[in-house]
Amino acid sequence: MGLTLENFLPYRMSRLSEALSAEIRPVYKDAFGLNxxxxxxxxxxxxxxxSTATALGNHSAQHKTKVSRAVRALELRRWIRRExxxxxxxxxxxxxxxxGQRAYCDLVAPMREREARILDRIAPADxxxxxxxxxxxxxxxxxxxx
Amino acid sequence: MGLTLENFLPYRMSRLSEALSAEIRPVYKDAFGLNxxxxxxxxxxxxxxxSTATALGNHSAQHKTKVSRAVRALELRRWIRRExxxxxxxxxxxxxxxxGQRAYCDLVAPMREREARILDRIAPADxxxxxxxxxxxxxxxxxxxx
DNA sequence: ACGATTTGGTTGCATATGTGACTATTGATT
DNA sequence: AATCAATAGTCACATATGCAACCAAATCGT
Numbered sequence: 001m002g003l004t005l006e007n008f009l010p011y012r013m014s015r016l017s018e019a020l021s022a023e024i025r026p027v028y029k030d031a032f033g034l035n036x037x038x039x040x041x042x043x044x045x046x047x048x049x050x051s052t053a054t055a056l057g058n059h060s061a062q063h064k065t066k067v068s069r070a071v072r073a074l075e076l077r078r079w080i081r082r083e084x085x086x087x088x089x090x091x092x093x094x095x096x097x098x099x100g101q102r103a104y105c106d107l108v109a110p111m112r113e114r115e116a117r118i119l120d121r122i123a124p125a126d127x128x129x130x131x132x133x134x135x136x137x138x139x140x141x142x143x144x145x146x
Numbered sequence: 147m148g149l150t151l152e153n154f155l156p157y158r159m160s161r162l163s164e165a166l167s168a169e170i171r172p173v174y175k176d177a178f179g180l181n182x183x184x185x186x187x188x189x190x191x192x193x194x195x196x197s198t199a200t201a202l203g204n205h206s207a208q209h210k211t212k213v214s215r216a217v218r219a220l221e222l223r224r225w226i227r228r229e230x231x232x233x234x235x236x237x238x239x240x241x242x243x244x245x246g247q248r249a250y251c252d253l254v255a256p257m258r259e260r261e262a263r264i265l266d267r268i269a270p271a272d273x274x275x276x277x278x279x280x281x282x283x284x285x286x287x288x289x290x291x292x
Numbered sequence: 293a294c295g296a297t298t299t300g301g302t303t304g305c306a307t308a309t310g311t312g313a314c315t316a317t318t319g320a321t322t
Numbered sequence: 323a324a325t326c327a328a329t330a331g332t333c334a335c336a337t338a339t340g341c342a343a344c345c346a347a348a349t350c351g352t
Contacts, residue, residue, distance in 0.1 A: 002192045003254050005206060009261050010166040011186070012280055015207045017163035019287035020156040035308080040157070046148045054330065060151060061161045063310075068332060090317045090330040108149050115155050118286055126282035133279040134158055136272035140264055141165035181338080200300060209340075214302060236300045236347045 023118060027110045032103065037062055037070040039107075042096075045080065046104050050095035052085075061143070079103055169264060173256045178249065183208055183216040185253070188242075191226065192250050196241035198231075207289070225249055 005011050021036075028039040040060040045051065048059055057067040071094060074080045079100030082092040096104065119127060138144050151157050167182075174185040186206040191197065194205055203213040217240060220226045225246030228238040242250065265273060284290050 001251070001254070003189055003257060005186070005189045005193055008189075008257075009264065010163070010170050011189075011207075012284070013159065013163040013166050015289050016280070016283050016287060017156070017159040018207070019289050020159050023287070024156050037308090040151070043149055043151050043154075043157075047151055052330075061157075061164070064331065065310075065333085066308095069308090072332095088318070088330080092331085105147070108147070111149060111154075118155065121286035122282045126278060129275040130279035130282065132272060133276035134162070136268045136276065137162050138158070140267035141162060141169070143161050143165050183338090198300075210301065211303090211340075212338090215338090218302090234300080234348070238301085 020118065024111055024114045027114060028107060031110070032107060035070075035073075037066040038073055041067060041070040041074060042079065042100070042104055042107070045094060045096055045100075046108075050093050052091045052093060054091070056094065074100070166264065170257055170260045173260060174253060177256070178253060181216075181219075183212040184219055187213060187216040187220060188225065188246065188250055188253070191240060191242055191246075192254075196239050198237045199240060200237070202240065220246070 025036070028034040028036070034042070037060075040062060041056050044056045044060040048055060051059075053064065053067050053071055056062075056071075057064050060067070062070075071080065071082070075082065077100075078097055080094055080096050082094050085091050085093055122130065171182070174180040174182070178185075180188070186208060187202050190202045190206040194201060197205075199210065199213050199217055202208075202217075203210050206213075208216075217226065217228070221228065223246075224243055226240055226242050228240050231237050231239055268276065
């Protein structure tokens, strides 16, 4: 009759997500003083190249207020810069500064390393199952890439 | 050189977890006025039967401050009750009231239904991969059940 | 038996987040 | 061109969360 939290998919995913997040957080937070929205905006910017805040939000799955605050913080830090768009004066193009580029590069290596550290604890066959499961869930929840 | 957010495991898990959470949140939040910690404490209590706050926190993967606040809220609502423990006067045994029991039962059905709605969008073979992946990740991150 | 340590739980405070309202601008309709 | 709707982004406010300090009771070491 009960639900058994342990077997409830949303709970399991949330707990795992939390565990993974805890594994990588020290890198961007303790070592670089970023919070998660800031880290994500930076990563999105690296993925996309110069883009608008809206595009960064879509790519990093974050609400526009989170993006807005993250952009301001990164701008104050001089890791990113904005420039007006002549065609549309509502939006601004955001791009990384050289300092930001360097910081991002320094950030990526340990991030990858943490991810690898987790994946290394999983047998290859299970890793394949994981990739398959992720794709299936992404399709099922409609978060599919853009 | 970049990281490609789309392929970064912690990001993918976080985004999926968020999507699943959004799918079930309306049930406990809009329909019952609970927040997530409260819902989890209730579910943990149903799983474990009368328990201490610490046990509920362990079972629901929540920090003790979250549990403390959730317990107070549920108590004010008269869905749970506390009783002193003679053997150890620091802790209290928390248990569901009849009202809480009924509410929990009303909650479980739609929760299951939402979960099923998601799983139904996944092919059986992919569901098997999902279960395998979850077990592997749970082992790899040490969140294994208690 | 007594001080030091640990454990169960709560509280205060700083920070993070979600929501809705708001400004400015653009695009669509007529 | 005048209006209406949609879009980009910011802001203010209420709520949620994490962290450290804290209290009280139990346990440990001597």
